[in-house]
Amino acid sequence: MLVKGDSIGLIACSNARPSRYEEKIKNVEGFITALGINIVRAETLLETDEKTTSAPQARALELHKLYDNEKIKLIFDISGGDLANQILPFLDFERITAANKPFVGLSDLTTVLNAVLQQTNQKNYYFQLMTLAGTKAVEQQNFFKEYFVEGHETIIETRGLTDFKEIVGKMYGGNIRCLLKLAGTSFWPEFKGHIILLEGFSGSYERNASYIAQLQQLGVFTDCIGIVLGTFTELDQKNTTLIESLILAAVPDDLPVARTSEVGHGDDGKAIILGHTITIRG
Structure with a gap:
């Protein structure tokens, strides 16, 4: 799915990440860049100087930038909380359709994931990238490499x-x-x-x-x-x-x-x- 030289986008369409998450984010970025994959951060990824999340119009604009960037193959949203549905009225679904790239997120990003599916019919992934810096970091890093880089099929046990x-x-x-x-x-x-x-x-x-x-x-x-x-x-x-x-x-x-x-x-x-x-x- 991803090969060396590709880029991924990082964004927070829901609540912006507080600055205290910077170290964890850098840990994830370090692992991914070591695989030869570049990272493009949205300007609204972290909280503003006033400790708030950027306006929904600004978050939607940053998402469009990631969709428009042809070097970016996957967009990972690392946020969660309550605010993701604020951006929906500002999304250009024709633009998203033309970009034809998957969006990856979890929890509050359910709103964006399903809205994109409903409006564009593009597949997306339900997954939180920040687990690569969680308590199961080693296992999750191996999963990321096998699934998103090597393209191994994962069968969910049910x-x-x-x-x-x-x-x-x-x-x-x-x-x-x-x-x-x-x-x-x-x-x-x-x-x-x-x-x-x-x-x-x-x-x-x-x-x-x-x-x-x-x-x-x-x-x-x-x-x-x-x-x-x-x-x-x-x-x-x-x-x-x-x-x-x-x-x-x-x-x-x-x-x-x-x-x-x-x-x-x-x-x-x-x-x-x-x-x-x-x-x-x-």
């Missing part, structure tokens, strides 16, 4: 929560809280005939129950052909079956539902393709 052999389809979704920000907008994904990925970081049992109820009321569970549940960090610390029980009570009995511990906010999270046909086994 277990069936319902009785099915396999489901084949394009995957949409991501963080459950952030996905629901798109409800009622033109950026809401078309789930009919597709697989939905759901994972979460914070949130009590009650909060996640309300998210699932909203998805049910939006008709997502009758439209989609299957669900993959990633990690739900806060809820799983209490009991990993809580989110499973909530989902199984809300979906049709014959809907394939699978669980994986390899996608989500964990420091060992793997990349999964959104908007591309994949196979999920029960």
